[in-house]
Amino acid sequence: MEYTVQKLARLAGISSRTLRYYDEIGILKPARTNSSGYRIYGGAEVNKLQQILFYRELEVPLDAIKEIIDSPSFDGIAALTDHREKLLERRSRLDHLLANVDKTIEAAKGGAKMSDKEKFEGFKQKMIEENEQKYGTEIREKYGEEAVEQSYAKVKGMTEEQHREAERLAEEIMDVLSNAKATGDPAGELAQKAAGLHKKWLMHYWGSYSPEAHAGLAQMYVDDERFREYYDKGHPGTAEFLRDAIQIFTGMKK
Amino acid sequence: MEYTVQKLARLAGISSRTLRYYDEIGILKPARTNSSGYRIYGGAEVNKLQQILFYRELEVPLDAIKEIIDSPSFDGIAALTDHREKLLERRSRLDHLLANVDKTIEAAKGGAKMSDKEKFEGFKQKMIEENEQKYGTEIREKYGEEAVEQSYAKVKGMTEEQHREAERLAEEIMDVLSNAKATGDPAGELAQKAAGLHKKWLMHYWGSYSPEAHAGLAQMYVDDERFREYYDKGHPGTAEFLRDAIQIFTGMKK
DNA sequence: GTACACCTTAACGTTGCGTAAAGGTCAACA
DNA sequence: TGTTGACCTTTACGCAACGTTAAGGTGTAC
Numbered sequence: 375m376e377y378t379v380q381k382l383a384r385l386a387g388i389s390s391r392t393l394r395y396y397d398e399i400g401i402l403k404p405a406r407t408n409s410s411g412y413r414i415y416g417g418a419e420v421n422k423l424q425q426i427l428f429y430r431e432l433e434v435p436l437d438a439i440k441e442i443i444d445s446p447s448f449d450g451i452a453a454l455t456d457h458r459e460k461l462l463e464r465r466s467r468l469d470h471l472l473a474n475v476d477k478t479i480e481a482a483k484g485g486a487k488m489s490d491k492e493k494f495e496g497f498k499q500k501m502i503e504e505n506e507q508k509y510g511t512e513i514r515e516k517y518g519e520e521a522v523e524q525s526y527a528k529v530k531g532m533t534e535e536q537h538r539e540a541e542r543l544a545e546e547i548m549d550v551l552s553n554a555k556a557t558g559d560p561a562g563e564l565a566q567k568a569a570g571l572h573k574k575w576l577m578h579y580w581g582s583y584s585p586e587a588h589a590g591l592a593q594m595y596v597d598d599e600r601f602r603e604y605y606d607k608g609h610p611g612t613a614e615f616l617r618d619a620i621q622i623f624t625g626m627k628k
Numbered sequence: 629m630e631y632t633v634q635k636l637a638r639l640a641g642i643s644s645r646t647l648r649y650y651d652e653i654g655i656l657k658p659a660r661t662n663s664s665g666y667r668i669y670g671g672a673e674v675n676k677l678q679q680i681l682f683y684r685e686l687e688v689p690l691d692a693i694k695e696i697i698d699s700p701s702f703d704g705i706a707a708l709t710d711h712r713e714k715l716l717e718r719r720s721r722l723d724h725l726l727a728n729v730d731k732t733i734e735a736a737k738g739g740a741k742m743s744d745k746e747k748f749e750g751f752k753q754k755m756i757e758e759n760e761q762k763y764g765t766e767i768r769e770k771y772g773e774e775a776v777e778q779s780y781a782k783v784k785g786m787t788e789e790q791h792r793e794a795e796r797l798a799e800e801i802m803d804v805l806s807n808a809k810a811t812g813d814p815a816g817e818l819a820q821k822a823a824g825l826h827k828k829w830l831m832h833y834w835g836s837y838s839p840e841a842h843a844g845l846a847q848m849y850v851d852d853e854r855f856r857e858y859y860d861k862g863h864p865g866t867a868e869f870l871r872d873a874i875q876i877f878t879g880m881k882k
Numbered sequence: 883g884t885a886c887a888c889c890t891t892a893a894c895g896t897t898g899c900g901t902a903a904a905g906g907t908c909a910a911c912a
Numbered sequence: 913t914g915t916t917g918a919c920c921t922t923t924a925c926g927c928a929a930c931g932t933t934a935a936g937g938t939g940t941a942c
Contacts, residue, residue: 395898395899411921465722469719472715633888644889645932649930665889691928
């Protein structure tokens with residue numbers, strides 16, 4: 375079967391302009407042109423177009439698609455895996471945006487009553503903007519985390535009150551930790567206070583407590599990127615500092 | 629306080645080009661220009677810029693932002709609610725795409741056997757080189773993570789061998805977990821195997837082990853975005869599934 | 883006085899097409 | 913055979929929100 379642009383376009387559910395564009399950028403050239411210069415596509419082109427549209431559906435950029443389908447040695451799985459990560463990042467960003475919108479709507483609805491919160495949000499927002507270039511992804515992720523955390527607070531067993539308390543604790547830990555790190559002494563008063571707060575925070579999630587597990591978790595803070603990023607944001611080495619403090623706190627190290 | 633373009637740009641974490649563009653499209657004009665034509669911004673402009681950046685962060689188009697902030701009678705809540713819907717749509721589309729990618733990857737994996745990993749590694753390298761300019765930062769970040777992770781492996785007590793083993797275990801867990809989740813039964817053989825592997829993995833980080841802490845951690849997997857994202861990627865609900873499996877494994881639930 | 887960081891406007895480049903514009907081709911019908 | 917109308921061609925501007933030269937003026941510190 376042979377197709378002219380519009381025939382194929384209708385078959386594929388796209389515009390003829392798109393086919394001409396694909397010809398122009400060399401991603402899909404017609405099998406031949408007839409005596410009048412009309413583009414004529416054959417079965418092979420139909421298949422190729424289907425491939426292209428498949429990847430396009432996944433929002434892979436056209437030049438990347440070109441690579442994928444033109445090179446037989448190209449590792450399609452790797453390309454998809456790679457792309458998958460980008461999709462995940464985008465979704466996480468979307469979650470962040472949604473949470474932000476929701477918060478704003480709530481604040482606006484609350485009116486003057488919520489003005490404190492508004493200010494707070496504004497400040498936070500400012501910080502995000504200021505550090506956007508430096509720590510863009512990092513902060514976006516964190517913000518997204520908080521949002522989802524909140525939405526999940528209902529799902530899980532914790533009450534709102536408990537959740538708030540845990541959140542407050544987390545903030546306090548970061549605060550104390552920040553000052554403690556400035557002293558440089560993980561055995562110092564401030565650092566040990568941070569470790570104690572951390573234990574308290576942990577108890578919100580773990581029913582039980584053991585110094586070994588606590589120390590183990592502290593080590594994980596250093597080993598695991600997801601954690602390290604959280605504690606290190608803006609202050610590299612904070613995760614290690616916290617680990618040291620906790621190791622001393624739990625008596626695993628002197 | 630008065631600012632020139634670059635001063636304000638740095639304050640806000642944007643480019644000076646952006647400020648000139650905002651001037652050009654009339655969304656943010658400087659308070660005045662000095663005798664040499666320099667744009668001079670004042671406090672009011674700083675506030676307005678913050679507003680703009682806030683909405684921009686929510687991915688509201690600039691002309692819509694202009695409406696919002698220029699017209700005092702504009703219904704900001706309605707606009708945001710409207711925008712929220714779009715975000716929800718986009719997210720659902722993203723979820724769809726992710727599911728699609730996952731399916732494709734799985735299907736493709738079924739065809740090719742284990743040489744995939746080799747290809748994957750090689751491809752990764754190749755892609756990094758090839759796309760350095762395009763996705764430079766993105767890939768560098770990812771690559772940087774791995775690198776830092778490796779470099780941290782030396783710092784910490786683990787040997788290279790142990791680290792590899794832990795890494796392998798993590799992969800195996802994901803693999804088994806994926807199959808287990810398909811069965812839908814957290815008490816089933818596969819799910820319990822995943823829980824067991826998870827314990828083994830955990831022991832690499834924690835010197836000791838307690839069922840309570842293990843179950844607590846499992847709950848944290850659900851509560852904490854950093855974890856949940858890791859386990860849920862591509863298969864929403866996996867973190868919860870793992871939690872259930874572990875709760876059964878540890879005897880915290882029947 | 884000169885180096886250097888900063889400012890200006892102008893204008894093209896980016897992605898994936900949509901949308902004319904100006905003109906040839908083909909099949910069918912009168 | 914002529915004409916209509918659907919189809920085809922290339923060329924080229926438009927879109928969002930800036931990034932990026934380019935060419936040249938300004939401010940100020942030493």
